[in-house]
Amino acid sequence: MNVLVVGGSGFIGQHLCRELDGRGHDVAALARSPGDADLPAGVEMVRGDVTDYDSIEGAFEERDAVVNLVSLSPLFRPDGGDEMHERVHLGGTDNCVRAAEEHGVERFVQMSALGADSGAPTHFLRSKGRAEEVVRNSELDWVILRPSVVFGEGDEFVGFTKRLKGMFAPGLPVYPLPGGGDQTRFQPIWIGDFAPMIAEALEDDDHVGEVYEIGGPETLTLREVTEQVYESEGRSIRVVPLPMGLAKAGLTVMGTVGLPLGPDQYRSLNIDNTTADNDVDAFGVDQGELRRLWDYLTTT
Template sequence: MTKGLVTVFGGSGFIGRYAARELVKKGWRVRVACRHVNTAGDVRLAGPPGWVDIIQANIRNRESIERALEGADAVVNLVGIMFEKGAQTFESAQSEGAGLLAQVAAEKGIARFVQVSAIGADADSSADYARTKAEAEAAVRDAISTATILRPSIVFASEDEFFNRFAAMATSPLMSVLPLLPAIGGGSTRFQPVYAGDVAEAIAVSVDDAATAGKTYELGGPRIYTFNELYDVILETIDKRRFKIPLPFFIAKPAGYLTAAVWRYIPPFSWGFLGDPPLTGDQVEMLKSDNVVADDALTLKDLGVTELETVEAIVPSYLWRFRDYGEFHKASEA
């Protein structure tokens, strides 16, 4: 017997795959709503046959949202972007999309709504990502006062876009010639990385437990690191010697905006053949502020998620592929 049906928007993405598994474990059927259903086939493996379904939907399109929410008892919104591309702008994908989704959910009488935001969400932020995350929170709460908001720090697991990105950068052909990694703003920005499985558990608890209604939680792992310390973790794991060179914000920011423009408007960059842009001006702007759980915030502990995975325990399990000989690599002597 199931507890009901949860529609997870953005469920085919990184965190969505973990969230689907946790929701099924708690007895919920899951409907994964995503733009491209061909990218979500493996999400069905999150549960037994019939427990996980996939539906095409676009958070910018009311009719598709209505179809995706038909018969749903709860909604989880995981839709978010790290850079703009085509019709996917921060406003349309994050603030406007979340507002429309919550509005349709409210019209259908759905009171259990979990909005996954981010630490640093701030309506007054000069970073478009952080500003639209805050606008999304406000729009969701305006439509559904009982919505639960979760704000994770950077999320890590085998599919992450943080540790994998910088490990790839550290092992690029250019590094054999110029072994320098940019420490933006001196590399002193602090982060509190949280494991995707722990975030997924927080999502499942928020759907399951009515006591979380109307509350905001900040999700961080067991340890705080500076950007430079995370570089050190990566380099030690992949057994590479690289030098961190301080890159001031006033240099990194315009370079980031230029990179973002190239990746957004100029083929073949805009076609996606070359992956995501290495850095955008908006991301540089966000690095000016620490990304850690506030002292007075409700946390994972308040959600009953207490046995947190560490960077040191998880990251080596997938960054080994960046070593010279992969899992058979023998660490060099100091």
């Protein structure tokens, strides 16, 4: 199968390209700066920007399948402001779907997010929901994946907990977390478990027309994730609650002074990032066999 991975130079993209290459597929990685990626020699590098249709259209020619992984981070306010979510997620997806239809692509896998909905409370989730509508209304054989946070080599999730401390309490022996870190729950999934599921979504016709919510084997609060990250390095921290009202004000102020946080990040603290029903079994995976965050942190 000839597969185009849109966003192939990113964290998930690089792992997926290696997975697909290992399965014997012809793989091309499309990205704004594909040369920055650490990919197998057999993976084709293609330069393009999903917000510019003319720059990507030719890359879809003679492809059997496309995976659209392009995504801004929900953890930080994007350069250019929150409207960039619409431009990249909705506009970028629309361009990819249009190019895929123009060139007769058979399979289209869309990377979305848990909670994606056109009426969601954050710009990130609203734009992801609208992008899903574009995919659903297309003529393509589509599959939509909605993962919780994905961790592994090259991720931003683990490092985010340390960066958050540097913003809220630089140099202090305590770690103030909004609501004590108990407001938000995650269901982290290891990239080594997730990448094969994406590949299966491409290869198995039974997945066409399905939307899958994907999570790891456990539910962890932001406090628990933070404690595990520090404890895995032999350091203990003392988490203290930061009132949600102060957190809202603080994140809003950070956005106005140039730090990459804002009201959207506050709103996301009030949204659980967990599955209603974990769909990993649709890919022949036993949830209990998935890798836990603590195991990853203490063995890498």
